[in-house]
Amino acid sequence: MRTTPPLVALLAATALVLTACSTGGSSAKQAGGGTLTVLTPSSTLLLDPASSQNLATTSLSFLDRRLTTWDVKQGQDAKVVPDLATTTGTASDDGKTWTYTLKSGLKFSDGSPITSESIKYGIERSFSDQLQGGLSYHKTLLQGGDGYKGPFDGKQLASIATPDSSTIVFHLNKAFGDWPWIASMPAFSPVKESNGNPAAYVKAPITSGPYKVASIKDGTSVTLVRNKYWSKKTDSVRTAQADTVVFQESQNQTTTVQNLVNDTGSYKTAFGAQYLGAADLATVNGNAAAKARLSTSQAGPIQYLAINTQRGSLKQLKVRQALEYAVDKKAYLVASGGSNAGTYASTLITPGIAGRQDYDLYEAPETGDVAKAKSLLASAGVSGLKLVLLTQNDSASLAQAQAVQQGLKRAGITVTLKTEDVDSFYKDVAVSNPTFDLSLSSWQPDFPSANANISPLFDSSQIGNGNFNVSQYKNSSIDEAIAAAQAEVDQTKAQAQWAAIDKRIMADAPIVPLVYAKQSFLHGSGVGNFFIPSFPAYPDYMTLTLTK
Incomplete structure (x- = not known):
């Protein structure tokens, strides 16, 4: 990500590495349904993938799928795996051309089909001056990207071809072997053209992931509910076990830690999205039950x-x-x-x-x-x-x-x-x-x-x-x-x-x-499979479960 001040956490700009310590509750019997709560100090959850630097395994993974994604496990190097696509990409022209075929049966949260054209449009949106701040690797790699200004004036980027509704081809200006990783970034999420206006999108995004937005209370919370058109058959990574996911925004870190230490009510199925500082660690280490629910990386940024x-x-x-x-x-x-x-x-x-x-x-x-x-x-x-x-x-x-x-x-x-x-x-x-x-x-x-x-x-x-x-x-x-x-x-x-x-x-x-x-994160006793993978050194939101 971007350079970060040592030990100063910006939610999307921190990372850690290698296996976590005891995660507490992960081996308990899993139960479907329930509400997973994410406690974040951020006042705004960035919902538009074109302006997001969100890690593939965190917040937007609930809402958006990309051509590829990350498969992360404890003690193992992260792998790039297919998400919307059937493979991580087929290279030709000595690595300057990459081709993807979409899985069959993919649908948006409104029931309409996800097509190669919707992925192309989602990527094109990221070039617009109206949508800034997102990761930009693809902008310098795609042919013609340096002069492209987005689709809102009716223009398309010729280096992204869609020969049919299930095929998308990228033409790069140079060979790039890491393109499968680039295809896992937020901008590679499909966006319907009818939903593409930036102002309208953030209020009611039509999503491709296992959840859709139910309500947005600015600076307070974002509530997600199940997307009934998401199919586990096409998604080998996400567990999507909770019925509801709530992002509680503008949370005081000290209060968050204390509530998770107490482990009562909704905090049993919650976790903190910001890593713990020295004072927070002292609080947690002073409570045996809470300490058992602490996950700490062995190495990181x-x-x-x-x-x-x-x-x-x-x-x-x-x-x-x-x-x-x-x-x-x-x-x-x-x-x-x-x-x-x-x-x-x-x-x-x-x-x-x-x-x-x-x-x-x-x-x-x-x-x-x-x-x-x-x-x-x-x-x-x-x-x-x-x-x-x-x-x-x-x-x-x-x-x-x-x-x-x-x-x-x-x-x-x-x-x-x-x-x-x-x-x-x-x-x-x-x-x-x-x-x-x-x-x-x-x-x-x-x-x-x-x-x-x-x-x-x-x-x-x-x-x-x-x-x-x-x-x-x-x-x-x-x-x-x-x-x-x-x-x-x-x-x-x-x-x-x-x-x-x-x-x-x-x-x-x-x-x-x-x-x-190193960075440490705390979760409630009802959150299962909570661990810090080898990379990124940050909880994997996609595979969290709720436990009895």
């Missing part, structure tokens, strides 16, 4: 120290390598909340991503290797190094920045902290030629591929213009390797390529991997 590779002494590899050894990762983790907050990181590809290889090019104690850092600085002819570290001005980010500052000080590196509010921070880290030396960042991929770990952060085309190559990292051979891995349709071969790229980039030391963030 990578938090890292970005090094401005185009600035001053940091242009020298040995200086950047010195930072790898000088950082005190233990102090950073303590400042973040200790072992409950994360596990130490050393790779760019995060746990739970298929093909990831575990390695550490800068092996050192958790507190660092100050002598090694000093030796590298001396070898580079650098002394009295002074750096500016950009960080956010909230207390959590400041504590983490101070931990980095103190760690580097041991190696004779003076770090000055420059603090900014969250909006200013994200604006300043995403420009070309920034005026800082270091910054603290966090990243969760938008889809379970190393491509989404590496390309946004280290491809030179992603420098500035609001993009996320915060390190200003430029390496033409890496750019070529990224392009080759993206074009590889054989995912086994692609994964080997990404693993090699991971190590090559870390040899250049553009960042210091700090931790893979």
